Amino acid sequence: MQIHNFNPGPSYISKFVIEKSIEGIKNYNNSGLSVLEISHRSSAFLNIIEQAKELSLALTGLDNKNYSALFLQGGASTQFLMTAINFLKTKAGYINTGSWSEKAIKEAKNIGTIEEISSSKDKNFSYIPETPTIDSSLDYLHLTSNNTIFGTQYNKFPATTIPLFADMSSDILCRELDYSKFDLVYAGAQKNLGIAGTTLVIIKNELLEKINTAIPSILSYKDHVEKDSLLNTPPVFPIYVSLLTLQWIKEQGGVKEIEKRNREKAELLYNEIDTNPLFNGFANEKDRSLMNVTFTLADEKHEQKFQSLCDEYNINGVKGHRSVGGYRASIYNALSIESVETLVDCMQKLKQSI
Numbered sequence: 001m002q003i004h005n006f007n008p009g010p011s012y013i014s015k016f017v018i019e020k021s022i023e024g025i026k027n028y029n030n031s032g033l034s035v036l037e038i039s040h041r042s043s044a045f046l047n048i049i050e051q052a053k054e055l056s057l058a059l060t061g062l063d064n065k066n067y068s069a070l071f072l073q074g075g076a077s078t079q080f081l082m083t084a085i086n087f088l089k090t091k092a093g094y095i096n097t098g099s100w101s102e103k104a105i106k107e108a109k110n111i112g113t114i115e116e117i118s119s120s121k122d123k124n125f126s127y128i129p130e131t132p133t134i135d136s137s138l139d140y141l142h143l144t145s146n147n148t149i150f151g152t153q154y155n156k157f158p159a160t161t162i163p164l165f166a167d168m169s170s171d172i173l174c175r176e177l178d179y180s181k182f183d184l185v186y187a188g189a190q191k192n193l194g195i196a197g198t199t200l201v202i203i204k205n206e207l208l209e210k211i212n213t214a215i216p217s218i219l220s221y222k223d224h225v226e227k228d229s230l231l232n233t234p235p236v237f238p239i240y241v242s243l244l245t246l247q248w249i250k251e252q253g254g255v256k257e258i259e260k261r262n263r264e265k266a267e268l269l270y271n272e273i274d275t276n277p278l279f280n281g282f283a284n285e286k287d288r289s290l291m292n293v294t295f296t297l298a299d300e301k302h303e304q305k306f307q308s309l310c311d312e313y314n315i316n317g318v319k320g321h322r323s324v325g326g327y328r329a330s331i332y333n334a335l336s337i338e339s340v341e342t343l344v345d346c347m348q349k350l351k352q353s354i
């Protein structure tokens with residue numbers, strides 16, 4: 001039975017990645033060892049992490065001379081702290097577009113002073129705010145490229161003269177982007193890059209010279225880069241799954257092809273939301289996310305009926321986050337258009353049945 005998995009993260013994993021993961025667990029590359037039991041110092045693992053770093057840079061269009069890729073632990077949430085502890089000296093700028101931005105701000109405030117540059121809190125984070133001119137004395141500007149809970153996403157990033165940092169946990173590699181605009185990006189793997197347990201960080205090498213001194217080595221980007229992501233035992237299996245996911249993206253035709261499919265999927269679903277009178281979109285139209293589609297029922301009395309139709313169509317994980325209510329369909333890279341078509345059929349069926 002096929003389940004259509006719209007969960008926000010951990011989320012749908014392609015069959016290719018699942019099958020290859022199983023193979024690797026049973027017998028990695030015909031070595032007679034499971035990927036679960038190989039040493040992180042073995043040539044087998046060094047090969048895995050090297051390829052994963054190389055592919056991350058290749059797919060983001062960045063070169064390995066000016067940028068370093070790291071696979072760290074502690075989730076994107078640890079990056080809220082790490083970005084600040086490494087680079088916050090006097091004052092840093094933060095854009096507040098929802099819960100994840102707020103969490104990043106909260107962590108940074110434990111380290112130093114922050115300025116909230118702009119916010120969309122006034123309308124429950126349903127839009128992406130304009131960015132005012134940014135004070136060039138700030139240490140960096142931090143933003144969340146895609147707001148997983150509210151379903152908004154940046155289309156155009158602010159131009160800055162200060163280092164630009166982005167939490168891309170829920171939209172990394174979902175579209176072609178000039179990644180060289182960013183000085184540091186990070187993404188927990190469990191949405192577009194595999195499973196929970198590792199976080200991709202891409203950092204411009206120039207930035208390593210600006211790192212605050214006397215910070216714990218496990219939190220220092222410089223120490224991680226110098227030790228090639230092997231400062232301590234890395235999460236071997238999650239990194240392997242990320243490598244398989246990156247290989248899958250490449251095999252599909254790269255980010256260009258992934259973007260094309262993502263746009264088709266999103267268009268299909270938003271079109272249904274806009275034309276079906278039983279549903280309303282949550283996010284401001286021009287800021288709608290390609291990854292997390294948020295919507296509500298025009299009349300809550302249809303809730304039970306919609307839920308039982310979703311069950312009937314094997315649709316899983318569309319319940320919205322408690323702070324927005326309604327529904328959220330997470331349609332990350334790996335999710336097929338067939339799953340989105342099924343959700344659209346289900347929404348049409350609700351209309352017909354009323």
Ligand SMILES: *Cc1c(COP(=O)(O)O)cnc(C)c1O
Nearest residue numbers: 075076077100148167169170188
């Ligand atoms: C899921 C998510 C996080 C949290 O990631 P963890 O790996 O659980 O710490 C942070 N930021 C964004 C934008 C997310 O979508």
